[in-house]
Amino acid sequence: MNLAVKDIRHNLGRFALTSFGIGMLLMMVMGMVGIYRGMIEDATLLIDNVGADIWVVQNNTRGPFAEVSRVPKNLLDRVAVIPGVRNAREFVYHMIQREHHGKPLRMGVVGLSWPLDKGEWLPLIAGRSLSQAHYEMVVDQKLGVQLGEKLRLGKETFLVVGITKGMISSGGDGLAFFTVDDAQLIQFDTPGEAVRLERASRLERGARADIGHTQPPLLERALGPSSSIPAFGPPMLSAVIATLGPSVDPLVVTSVISGWSDVSVYTVEEQRQLMLKGTVEMARKQIGLFTAFLTFISAIIIALILYTLTLEKVHDIALLKLIGAPNRVILSMILQQALFLAMTGYGVAYLLGRKIFPNFPRRVILLDSDLFSLALIVIGISIASSILGIYKAVRVNPNEALSG
């Protein structure tokens, strides 16, 4: 006869409620671990998915995700000709915040190197990738923008042609994908009045300079768009990313680029580590500590619950001892109940978490390895927690059964 099961069946409501309570507690622990994983996943999502083997960024910066990086467009050609590089692409990344139906719309703008990269690698759940050089965008579903919707960004209007799932910035905002030129249009958009003032300023400066007097057509150029003035370079990129040929050692390519004094170069793994150790590190530590505290608190609460359940059974335990039950029978009963409570709680946490976590504003990722580790920890906690109850049970004197 399994006394633990008999007790649980007889007090099913109370055990169910206790399991539910423990489940909620464990769901919090599970959620914290999931948020931690989600944060890492979000931080490294683009780095892992964009298909680059090396990242070339502004000298002494940590890349486009950690800080502002500006590199000239002609860097693309310099990288592309390095032996071992299969292709080099432009990359633009910046954050913007606009309004959408009266609500703030914060997005990470990613510029893809048209026509080499049309975003075929994006995890689309609706629509398609980019099919023209301008005025199309692919957005993540988190932004809440509908397929076919037109968004005005800067002076241009962009058509949403595709919806992705799970493409999130390290800050938890949804990403939007454009061609590099469009991303730069959005990034360097200047109001009309500012453009006019800038042109007037150029004209005034030119008129004061000798060159303005000796070469009057130059003054006419000063009134035109910046792109038509050779002295003004094209807008800067955030980075140049390169894909290497098969079996090419990234270190060979990076050693060449690291000799250039105007840029820094990172392999994918270095870029990942920069991201994790830089931007995410503090949040990671904070969540890690919070998770540890929560686990510790859970252990204390589970221990107290088990101790209280044991205290309630002191008379029954004394009675069992009196009729000759050896300690192992009593201990087995307490331990089984502890494990039952903990594992039921774990199941509740898992099922509830699966339902609730997708609605969290930040991504919560439950990895199988984390779930397995947590299950082991929960078993460990329940065994450790039951020690208090077992200690009490061992000390119960059969005499207590006689006290009525």
Place this chain on the structure above:
Amino acid sequence: MTNKEIAVQTQELTKIYGKGNTEVIAMRDVSLSVRRGEVVALLGPSGSGKSTLLTAVGLINPPTSGKVTINGTLVLDGPDALLNLTTFRRNHIGFVFQKSNLIPFLSARENVQVALELNGLSGRKARKKTMELLEYLGMSDRANNFPAMLSGGQQQRVAVARALANRPSLILADEPTAALDSVRGRQVMELFSKVAHEQNGAVIVVTHDHRALDVFDLIYEMEDGMIRLRSSQDIEFGKQGAKQLD
């Protein structure tokens, strides 16, 4: 009379609680012999040492000095256990208490069956024997009821069945009728008598209930930790008193 016929024998049992100024002598040189088939009452006011004697004989609360022999085996020599008390208790002693001493999360059948299973009897055999015992005590129709669904008298019957489960040579009962009315109290006392005589076990009952003293073969009284056997006249008086009450 051989030693084997004696179910339990105590020799000069003394129990002292505390030390120095706080020392209390709960039991003083108590010697007692109960044979198989005998039903013995233990009377006395509160604090007279009845429960101390019962727990010493029940191997729950060893004496400070003195010896306890059960079924011919010397079990306690002073506070020292001469063998595994838990196992010995399981095999040789049955307990019945005042009230509510059934395990609440087990049905009547399971309350009895658990005692058998703890003694190594397998599930099916234990279940069969349990049902026989409940049948014997007129409780087979309530076998699947939980204690909370049974009356006080029915609970005591189940407790008696559990005490009998492993065919103990000694049954110890502590105020078994305290929570029962006179009719049910008497029924329980008669049950002890029946069990002792039919199953050849010894029964020691601690009681304040003087209404059913006629069912006992011997009546001991305790006062200030000392024991004395009531005279046969007292017993006869008890029996007559009971008859008059009937």
